[in-house]
Every structure is written in C-alpha cells, then in structure tokens.
Amino acid sequence: MxxxxxxxxxxxxxxxxxxxxxxxxxxxxxxxxxxxxxxxxxxxxxxxxxxxxxxxxxxxEIYEQHKVVPITKQPVKKIWRYMVAASVIAAVVLSTWFLLGENTSPQQLADRYIQQNFQTLSVTMGSKDSLQYILNLVNSGKLSEALTRLETLAQIDPSNKNATKYAGIVSLRLNQYDKALTYFSMLASDTSLYSNHGKFYEAVTLLKRNKTGDVEEAKKKLQEVVENEQEGKEEAIKWLKKLD
Structure with missing residues (x-):
C-alpha cells in the first residue's frame, strides 16, 4: 500500500x-x-x-429525545399548544441536523488548505535552478528526498527564505509537525520579508496537528495575522469565525 x-x-x-x-x-x-x-x-x-x-x-436519537407524546381528546387550545411545541422541536431537530452535516473541524480546515495550496508547488521568479529541481521532486511525490535537499539548501544558504518556507511545507505534508513549526517560526520571525506567510502557516500546522492546546494557540496566531495585516489575513478572518 x-x-x-x-x-x-x-x-x-x-x-x-x-x-x-x-x-x-x-x-x-x-x-x-x-x-x-x-x-x-x-x-x-x-x-x-x-x-x-x-x-x-x-x-x-434527537427526535426521540424531543418528540411530543400525542394525547387524545384534548381541548382545542391544548392541541394548538402541542402543535406549536412540535413545530419548535422540528426546527431544533432540523437545525441540529444541518449543523451536524456542515460542521467543519479544525483539522478539516487545515486539510482543505493544504490540499488546495500545497499539493503542487511552483517556484517564484528569480529562484535558482536547484530549487526548481527540488520542487519538481515534491510535485512528483518524492517528499522525503525533497525535504532532505531543502534542509541542505537552507543550511548552505540561510538567506534563501524560499528553501526555509518549502522545507516547512514539505515537513507539514509528511506530518512532521514539530519540524514544520520550526521552519515556519523561523520564517515568521524574519521581518525583512515583504511577503511573509510564516505566522499563518504556523496556525495551519497547529490546526492540522490538533494536540491539546493547539487550536487555541492557532487562534492566537490567526488573530495576530489579522491585527498585523499579514499574508493569509482573509483566510484567517474566515477561520476565526468558524473556530469560535
């Protein structure tokens, strides 16, 4: 398999x-x-x-818990009350049903983002051929080999922030969450970058890992992204609403 x-x-x-x-x-x-x-x-x-x-x-189960037991030969007023109560209960049941069907977990939010943004990686203009070659490995499914090369490249050239970013992304795809967080944290702390997804990617990783306390920590980072108007702000606003 x-x-x-x-x-x-x-x-x-x-x-x-x-x-x-x-x-x-x-x-x-x-x-x-x-x-x-x-x-x-x-x-x-x-x-x-x-x-x-x-x-x-x-x-x-919800229906059985809330259904009204019919009572025979009741006055018209009481029957009307039961009809109103039944309508309210039906609304509760249907609302619960739709909530169950549409509920999105923190991991599902992260999974969807990863699938839409990290499955096929493209190199930005001006990147070196070595990075293009490594990302071709990623796009071919050779994630472990690509990560090894990215880590080597990041160590050889610490100024290559693309290598750091992609090392974090590939680590995340390999479910190596601690390593991914390390790389994204390095990225987030670099204030010299004009475009920096580091903080947002940290939040994505925390939601995907979903250990105790991860969701709350992710929400803090998403809030920082919004407040500081960093990359990922629009997505962060949507996620914060869903995570409340």
Missing amino acids: ENMEYIDDYFKGSPTDLQKQQFERRIINDNVFAEEVAFYISANRVVKEQLLMDKKQRFR
Whole structure:
C-alpha cells in the first residue's frame, strides 16, 4: 500500500491534466497500483456510508429525545399548544441536523488548505535552478528526498527564505509537525520579508496537528495575522469565525 498517500493526494487535490494522464497511465500499466486505487475507492465509499448511517442514527436519537407524546381528546387550545411545541422541536431537530452535516473541524480546515495550496508547488521568479529541481521532486511525490535537499539548501544558504518556507511545507505534508513549526517560526520571525506567510502557516500546522492546546494557540496566531495585516489575513478572518 505504498502508493496510498499518492492516491489520496490525487483524489483530494485538484490534479492538472498532465497529472490525470499520468495517473490513468499507471492504472493501465500497473496492476498492483490499479488494485490499490480500487481498494481506496471502495474503502472511502464504506466510510461515507458509515458516516451517513451515524448521522441518521443521531437524527433519530434527537427526535426521540424531543418528540411530543400525542394525547387524545384534548381541548382545542391544548392541541394548538402541542402543535406549536412540535413545530419548535422540528426546527431544533432540523437545525441540529444541518449543523451536524456542515460542521467543519479544525483539522478539516487545515486539510482543505493544504490540499488546495500545497499539493503542487511552483517556484517564484528569480529562484535558482536547484530549487526548481527540488520542487519538481515534491510535485512528483518524492517528499522525503525533497525535504532532505531543502534542509541542505537552507543550511548552505540561510538567506534563501524560499528553501526555509518549502522545507516547512514539505515537513507539514509528511506530518512532521514539530519540524514544520520550526521552519515556519523561523520564517515568521524574519521581518525583512515583504511577503511573509510564516505566522499563518504556523496556525495551519497547529490546526492540522490538533494536540491539546493547539487550536487555541492557532487562534492566537490567526488573530495576530489579522491585527498585523499579514499574508493569509482573509483566510484567517474566515477561520476565526468558524473556530469560535
């Protein structure tokens, strides 16, 4: 199942036409890979079906807790009261149902951002060929090799802030959260940069790691991003509303 991370990234990301062609070609030419893709799709279907069953069960539980027991031969006024009460309860149940369906966890916020922004990395103008080569490794799924080269590049040339930034991003994709936080913290502390996502990326990493206290710490950093009008401000405003 060594291809599972690649398969998961493909389905959760937004693959380019070239990536789609490469993916489809592998399915055709690699039987083992084709079986793993089939397993992934099947497993995800089972998970979604289970989540749907859990939602339906929760809906039934809420309904049973709040439903009004009908009483026969009641005066018209009392029946009217019961109808009003039933309407209120129905509204509560439906509201709860929609909240359950639309709730976004801190990790889901981070996952969505990572999938949309960190799956395919592009080099800014003026970057050296060595960095372009390393990011090609990242885009090819060779994350461990890319991280080793990025860390070497960052050590050789501390002024290369792109190497520091991408080392943090690749560390995050490899779920090496402590290392990612170290690189993003270094980036955030550099006041010489005109455009600096360091603080926002720290928040993304904390939400993704989601240890005790991480969400609160992430909210503090998001608030700092907003107050200081740093890169990621618009996203930070939206997230703070969802995390309240």
